[in-house]
Amino acid sequence: MPAEEFVAGWISGALGLVLGHPFDTVKVRLQTQTTYRGIVDCMVKTYRHESLLGFFKGMSFPIASISVVNSILFGVYSNALLALTATSHQERRAQPPSYTHVFIAGCTGGFLQAYCLAPFDLIKVRLQNQTEPRAKPGSPPPRYRGPVHCAASIFQAEGPRGLFRGAWALTLRDTPTLGIYFVTYEWLCRQFTPDGQNPSSGTVLVAGGFAGIISWVAATPLDVIKSRMQMAGLKQRAYGGLLDCIVSSARQEGLGVFFRGLTINSARAFPVNAITFLSYEYLLLSWG
Numbered sequence: 001m002p003a004e005e006f007v008a009g010w011i012s013g014a015l016g017l018v019l020g021h022p023f024d025t026v027k028v029r030l031q032t033q034t035t036y037r038g039i040v041d042c043m044v045k046t047y048r049h050e051s052l053l054g055f056f057k058g059m060s061f062p063i064a065s066i067s068v069v070n071s072i073l074f075g076v077y078s079n080a081l082l083a084l085t086a087t088s089h090q091e092r093r094a095q096p097p098s099y100t101h102v103f104i105a106g107c108t109g110g111f112l113q114a115y116c117l118a119p120f121d122l123i124k125v126r127l128q129n130q131t132e133p134r135a136k137p138g139s140p141p142p143r144y145r146g147p148v149h150c151a152a153s154i155f156q157a158e159g160p161r162g163l164f165r166g167a168w169a170l171t172l173r174d175t176p177t178l179g180i181y182f183v184t185y186e187w188l189c190r191q192f193t194p195d196g197q198n199p200s201s202g203t204v205l206v207a208g209g210f211a212g213i214i215s216w217v218a219a220t221p222l223d224v225i226k227s228r229m230q231m232a233g234l235k236q237r238a239y240g241g242l243l244d245c246i247v248s249s250a251r252q253e254g255l256g257v258f259f260r261g262l263t264i265n266s267a268r269a270f271p272v273n274a275i276t277f278l279s280y281e282y283l284l285l286s287w288g
């Protein structure tokens, strides 16, 4: 099983995450809290209350964990294509796989990474939603002191299953949308690249950026539900399950609720995925 795709996926995932984290914090807050009027209001309040550091809350943890999960996505994707089409990454430019194969391999990667992502994503969302300013004398301490404390508290209160809160919603969110992600990337690359050649850096940036946007647009409704299920039981009401969360969110806030965070998700998705794909392709090319 070729391993370099896993390593390249890991490094490229980490680069994308750093670039995207401030957007991600604003998104999670908009999706789960009602105190903000919009993106700008959320940014201003976060800055005033918590300084620039507020945007980078909980970042070291995703860098260490979620970038590893990205390696699973790209590693499984490439190895699934190898199994389906018997071509390695290097051979695929000369013998491009069909879009059906790309879709199936993307869904497989998405499905497997979602399960590994679930506990890390849960901790990220819980930490991002702590809006208390850092270490102000006299103010009550935040519920979680950091990622390890957060994981331990959830484990203590709810057992190992607690760490997989929202995992179903996450799997449903990621399986089809990561199929869409790789199909969009491949399709755009092929539009701008002569047959048999490697896409230029510009093409990879644009194709990666749009692959990110399109897959995030498709993923946003379930992203909202996922974040709410992850926060359930804390500040938020508890839900009877995925369906209950969908129905009661729609009843209380209208259908627009499913598009919360769409603009910010898309604004984040372009740079993050442009850099992710560019560094991924570059690393694989330089390793030959």
Ligand SMILES: C[N+](C)(C)CCCC[C@H](N)C(=O)O
Binding pocket: 016, 070, 173, 174, 177, 178, 181, 212, 215, 216, 219, 269, 272, 273
């Ligand atoms: C499929 N869905 C759109 C949900 C996720 C796509 C993940 C791609 C990248 N790691 C990122 O954070 O943007």
